Structure formats: structure tokens, C-alpha cells
Amino acid sequence: MTLPMNDGRVAGTERRRRRVHEAIAAAVRDGTALTASTIARAAGVDRTFLYRHRDLLDHLHSVGSRSVGPSPGAGTTESLQADLANANARAARIAARVGQLEQRLSRELGEQAWRESGLGIPADIAEMQATIIRHEQRIVDLSRDLEERQTELEAARAANRELTRALNQRG
Numbered sequence: 001m002t003l004p005m006n007d008g009r010v011a012g013t014e015r016r017r018r019r020v021h022e023a024i025a026a027a028v029r030d031g032t033a034l035t036a037s038t039i040a041r042a043a044g045v046d047r048t049f050l051y052r053h054r055d056l057l058d059h060l061h062s063v064g065s066r067s068v069g070p071s072p073g074a075g076t077t078e079s080l081q082a083d084l085a086n087a088n089a090r091a092a093r094i095a096a097r098v099g100q101l102e103q104r105l106s107r108e109l110g111e112q113a114w115r116e117s118g119l120g121i122p123a124d125i126a127e128m129q130a131t132i133i134r135h136e137q138r139i140v141d142l143s144r145d146l147e148e149r150q151t152e153l154e155a156a157r158a159a160n161r162e163l164t165r166a167l168n169q170r171g
Contacts, residue, residue, distance in 0.1 A: 019043040020056050024063055034064035 023042035027034050039060055040047040050057045
């Protein structure tokens, strides 16, 4: 690029940048919305100009956050961010719960379809499984009773040994 062309391009950019700064200042004075679209339109530049010149966009956002006070009923930025974080966490919990419910529904519908198709467990097998469960519980109960009786037996044997030892020492 030749030097005069480069100088012209730089001068045009500086003019547009100056118009953007003036448009921001005017918007703050007038109380108009501080958005990239409104400022670009007021400055007579394309919105992409603001996005290509990140410092201008940052300036627009910083002025916008300073000049706009909290609206009635709205919280501070921190409280709004906390509300957003809470809403996101709640949405995640709800999504997880929906997933659990979908799995449960799928399982229930699958079992229902299995039973209705005649491919499910016949009633007599289900009854036999219930009987097996009752017998297994009875085995557990009897094993516990046996352990208690063995403990009592060992205690009685120990007492018997002590009595026999005491009788032998007298005699």
C-alpha cells in the first residue's frame, strides 16, 4: 500500500472512532439505549466496526453498566448472577430427575409389555420365587436362633466346669 492511501485509511478509521465516542456520549446525555446497534447507527458506522475495534465495544459496555442504575425490583449484578446460578442448578436437577423418571417409565413399560406378551415369568414361577424368599428368611432366622443357643450352651458348660471344679476342691 502506498503511504497516502494508508494515511487516508487511518484517518477514516480515526474519524469513525471519534463519531462512535461522540455517539456514546450523546446516548448517555439523552438516555437512549446503549447497545451496539443504536450506537453504530448514531455514529454512521457498521456494527462490525465496533466488533473489530474491541476497545470501543468494551468502552460502550463499561459506560452502559455505569450509566444504567438498577431498575426497581431488580437486584445487584451479584444477586442477579446468584439467581442465574441457582436457576441453572435447578434446571440441572430437574433434567436429572426427568432422566430418572424416563428410565423408570421405560422399565415399567418394558415389564408391562413383557407380561402382556406372555413372555413374562409365569405365575407359578413367581409363586415359587416368593416361597424361596420365605424359606431363605426362615433359614436366616433359624441360623440366628442356633447361634443364640450355642452361646447359651457354651455359658452353661463354663458354669458346669466351675461347679465341678468347686466340688472337686471340697472333696
